[in-house]
Amino acid sequence: MERDSVKDQADSYVTDDGRTIGPTVMEMKNITLRFGGVEAIKDISFDIREGEIRAIIGPNGAGKSSMLNVISGFYVPQEGEVWYKGAQRPPMKPYQVAQQGIARTFQNIALFEGMSVLDNVMTGRLTQMKSGLLAQSLWKGKAEREEVENREIAEKVIDFLEIQAIRKTPVARLPYGLKKRVELARALAAEPTILLLDEPMAGMNVEEKEDMSRFILDVNDEFGTTIALIEHDMGVVMDLSDRVVVMDYGRKIGDGSPHDVRNNQEVIDAYLGVAHD
């Protein structure tokens, strides 16, 4: 097992579309997660490679979000290991995971409703801001400098996602789609190594999904950010992702290129209903 992952890391991988993606950055090994009697995840292993877009799909309640929660350290699996950048990750608090460069968005928007868009995006920079309490209370020296530097990065992300106009608006007033975009901005502001997206396009219409797809692809292209993505819109999944994991009631029932997965009978039965066009 261990030798395998060493080997994998050295490898690069060529997708169906002919994109070359890098070695494994994160590997989940035999994860099992239980809530009382409910087994939300049953012995699942899969890997995420550097620079790829990895989709996770499956019916409702399959355990997809729970898997992301395991990755971000919010749920602690009863069994299994998480390997990150070639080493086994010790037990960690979620904020420590975030500091390691893993950022995410949430299925049910988890923005900070009492703050403006800009402040929300700036919270993405928190892991990088280190000035002390005293310096901040006087707003001098490092504190002020740091604030401006990070503001510049945040503004870049804001420009990138085209939300300049609502910079100062309190997020509570935004419509759903924009909130999702702000959430993405907050995650991007952290300049993560791995970006976890939990249904970024739920509740959007096609036009907005197109926009969001573009953003995701650009993030992947421009920054080389590795992305793990949960999505129910098969069109999006098929078009964007390099590899797909399929879960069903906590089990893994498929893993491979979008094309393979789409034609997997078990996946069709459990999830797609009809073979997707």
Place this chain on the structure above:
Amino acid sequence: DLVFPSLSYRTGPYAAGGIPFADGYADYFTLLNERDGGIGGETIRVPECETAYNTEKGVECYESTKGEGALVYQPLSTGITYQLIPKVTADDIPMLTSGLGRTSAKNGNVFSHVFNFPANYWDGASVAIKHIMEQEGGSLEGKKIALVYHNSAYGKEPIRTLQELSEKHGFELKEVPVDHPGQEQKSQWLQIRRDKPDYVIMYGWGVMNQVAVQEAANIRFPMDKFIGIWWSGSENDVLSAGAKADGYKALTFHNVGSDYPLYDDLKKHVIDTGKTAGAGDQVGTVLYNRGIYAAMLVAEAARTAQEIHGVTDITGGQMRDGMEQLEITEEKMAALGLPDFGPEFSVSCDNHGGEGFVAVTQWDAEAKEWNLVSDFMQSDQDVIQPLIDEDSKAYADENAIEGNC
């Protein structure tokens, strides 16, 4: 005119105690105005200010009334007293804290502007013991006495005195604190039921009194062995326990009831003319009488001041002098229509507290009235005076006071 601000509390947790006092205080001055045209020809004004027994409001009241030419303050709350001690001294206005406040203010040498005649908390403690000793035929050797007290500065006042006295007389003292507000005293009274003290002394205030009397009745503690300080000895404190409170005792530094010539005048000039301060339904209650008494002391002090300074429109400083030379005699009281209403005493530069005469009253639940059951007795000055000297010296040192006498 003469201005005697009344810092009253007709609202808040202690309203029940504040209302009758404030009524009595105001009614007495109304009487003087109506009947005699004031004091020495000067009419009296009593601006009332509501403190709700709250120190901050007390300060606000003080600041807002002192500009009107206030002559004397009676803050009626130990907390407010402590705030005002330095302020009145700086502003040259005297303050009277009969039976409350800072006990060591008796030392006029240190506390030039504070008066606490005719009696203070330590006098109360001492007389309570004296009374118990009388009941027990002169000796307290081997007896057990419990002190149930409001767990605050006020309630803790008698502890030192009682400790000294317990050493002196050989009784065992048991301290039983009750936290504010004192609505639940089960564990305190179970403790008392178990320890079976021979007597219980109480320094309570507000709802704590009512609950304590009730609980004492519940455990069938003999009521005549339960003695409260004067702030635990009004009608309010016993009425809610009904018949079971019969026999409960309390200390006092003035007499009870309304059987005095003054009350006839009051009825004629104030009550019947509808000039009463409150609803007029408190006349003759213990705290109303205390208000009358306090007003009387102030009025007499003002009269004294007018005499020694030869002016009628006196200032605060002159009022202070009047208080310092006040002498209350039986003739004076009789002339005022209050014969035998309180102890005789005189004030001097080093003694701002009188002689410390205190009497015991007892509650008659059937007649719903308090009766005096002892003479006015003097407290044990041998014990108290050293304590006063010690405490006032500490204050003098802290505040670099040299002495006025």
Place this chain on the structure above:
Amino acid sequence: MPEQLAFTIEVFMNGLMAGVLYALVALGFVLIYKASGIFNYAQGVMALFAALTLVGIMEGQVPFSHLINAILGTEVHHFGWHVPAFLAIVLTMVVMIVLAYCVQRFVFRYLVGQEPIILFMATIGLAYFLEGVGDLMWGSEIKTLDVGLPQGINVWIDEFTFDATGYGFFIDNLDIVASIVAAILVIGLVMFAQYTKQGRAMRAVADDHQAALSVGVSLNFIWILVWSLAGFVALVAGIMWGAKSGVQFSLSLIALKALPVLMLGGFTSIPGAIVGGLIIGVGEKLFEFLIGAPFLGGATENWFAYMLALVFLVFRPQGLFGEKIIERV
């Protein structure tokens, strides 16, 4: 029986009884919190108000007499009649229902869907308001409340235990009555919340008032209902506590005794209020008896109750019986 043990048992039992009295107050909080997520700061003042009204009605006091007299210069105080306790309780209950209606109609109707802290704030305003109105209406003198409840040591238990163990236990008659009343109240309220349509609607409103609205539950009605119930509980608490200490301002402070109970039992659980009350009652009394009074100088009950609750909370952040806080992302 060794003395110390006998005393300890006695303290324990009295702790239970005291706990019941705390629970009576806590119940009112639970009802309103459960149905609307409102932490009702005014619950203590409501108990005071109910008790004042009860006494006022029984004595035939003229409401607002001070104000009337001050403005009109009249001298009215009493109607001159006395109302029997039972009738007065019914009338007081009517007043409490009117109060519930007004609270809903003039305050909370406009605050639907606000954050908990804002609703909490509104109850603070309400507390001020009610306190002022109560004083204006009935005056702030201390009043004796006598609806004929027995009080004082229960002689039968005293004698029985004395015969059995050589030590007569002290149990207050009022506490026994309170326990019976509390038991009936709790059973009644639990049945109501769990098994009736209105009870279910009440819990639904607590969870998600918008969704409750969307299925046709009338928030107005449910809230008037719970505020009335809370008013009733306040009245009961007011009677019990008023019998101990007379009716006066301090009655509103009994709320402080209910808070640790609430916290320990869980804000949303009716049985929790009782169990919490018992634990707090016993805990604080035993601590005071065994440790507080002998070693710490006494008067430890206030803070100990809170500390005890705090320790429980660290292990169960939603209280013993509170609904589990659902934390998902």
Place this chain on the structure above:
Amino acid sequence: MLDAANTNDVAVENLLEVNNIEVIYNHVILVLKGVSLNVPKGGITALLGGNGAGKTTTLKAISGLLASERGEVTKGSIKYRNSPIQHQDPAETVKKGVVQVMEGRHCFEHLTIEENLLTGAYTRADGNAAIQRDLEMVYDYFPRLKERRRSQAGYTSGGEQQMCAIGRALMSRPETILLDEPSMGLAPQLVEQIFEIVKSVNEKEGVTFLLAEQNTNVALRFAHYGYILESGRVVMDGPAKDLRENQDVKEFYLGMSDEGRKSFRDVRSYRRRKRWLS
């Protein structure tokens, strides 16, 4: 019931008429700027449009839930069976037969699934037996709910909660259901399933639906008539079939170009690219 294709030909009774309404939140934020629509009895009417177009607001204006969000209908009228309902208490509206299934499910987290469903029957006065019968009916439509009837709704998965919310609405025996984004966050198979159920409830029970959806594709397959809302105004309406064929709708709402479905990888990439690189 009605045939999806033929609605425009048949003159039908309008149950619900929304007439030129304007909605303001918090006294300052103008959201609906004159929306009118008609919901025919027995039909499925779809309300389409992008984020923030005002679909939810429209539904809430109808059901009366706006008031609890500090929103207000300031102009226009909403009539149900020809009597105005815009300022009514939501409970009254439910009694008249209009229930809303809210966006984002909104189950009662601490109640069990069954208690959730029973709460749906709050306004009914036709006795326990009838309610039990309808409970069985709901379990027939959603067998999954029957399995989870004793679990707290807060711990069920998104799909189950959606079923619970629809089932709960059915329990009040409504004449009209306002359904807000039923497909959001559901797996494709389940979306299909839910819409099938909507269709069969519509056909079997005769319940009228007004349906707000982002998923234009599915919505137009199942609806009879559609309105398209954009920033607080109706920009287009017509029978579902016509809308499906409309060029603009195809491009913007169905994601089709002339050559069929576009790939998400290709769309408008040039535009973003240009901007990003500049």
Place this chain on the structure above:
Amino acid sequence: MFYREAGDFNTSYAQDQQTFPIKFDRYRYYLVLFVAIFVIPFMVNDYWVNSLFLPFLIYAIAAIGLNILVGYCGQVSLGTGGFMAVGAYACYKLMTAMPDVSMFIHILLAGVITAAVGALFGLPSLRIKGFYLAVATLAAQFFLVWLFNRVPWFYNYSASGQISAPERDTFGILITGPNTDAWATYMFCLIFTVGSALVARNLTRGSVGRKWMAIRDMDIAAEIIGVNPLRAKLTAFAVSSFFIGISGALFFSIYLGAVEVGEAFGIQKSFLVLFMIIIGGLGSIFGSFAGAAFLVLLPVLLKIVGVDWLGWPTDIVAHLQLVIVGGLIIIFLIAEPHGLAQLWRVAKEKLRLWPFPH
């Protein structure tokens, strides 16, 4: 109208991040400060200072402190009275132990000590949330008051258990005790109030402030995006207690001069300060001032109107005062649930749009 941001450009991020990015606001702020420093001290007498300005300034500091905890970090606390007592007793011990050190230092040190105590009592906040936490902080309240009442060391073994502030000065100007000048105590408190407001403002607009607000708005999400919740909460408790400690120290030494812990720092105080920030506006420094002003000034105002102008009996006025304050709180909440600060904000927004309604 006057209130426009148009034409008011910021050309750097630093400029955009300043406290009052809009010019009009900035000038108004300078004006207020000017009046507070150069006009009021020359006009006040004892009454104004002791009954209005000192309580207002001191409560404003406490309100700022509590607002950091409740309004910015979302941790509801009812321990304010207890923490103020810590500040007061720390100040008392320092004053009496080191009579020659400037009061300035004592007050700051009292703040630091309170911060430490506050952080300690903040520990349970990691697990306990919402109203449960609020009630839990009462444990601190009751315990601290009991402690100061119980242990004679804290009150230097005085007979009554009260503490009273001896005369002390700073830079040679007397600021405690009875012989102070009104302007001196006023200025002393003003310095602390303005300083506190500035520091609070700086903290809340920087990264610490964002951590707090993130925790407030959604603590789980905050933790997942990289905020250490314990650290954030404890700093909030510490910073908040620092301010509250300062206000407690000032309250005791400058304003009251003598204090009995149970009464001056009882639970009523905790509630009072909480009311201030809720009425003023949670998460707003301006709101802290507005709330403090409301609850300090309104009762005095009502009293003046009722007793001095209308000549009504004091008790009726006091009761009516309760009714009016209670009624006003409710009316304000209905008009604007987010406090006076929000009322002000909405007013500004309307002004900006004026004369158009939307």
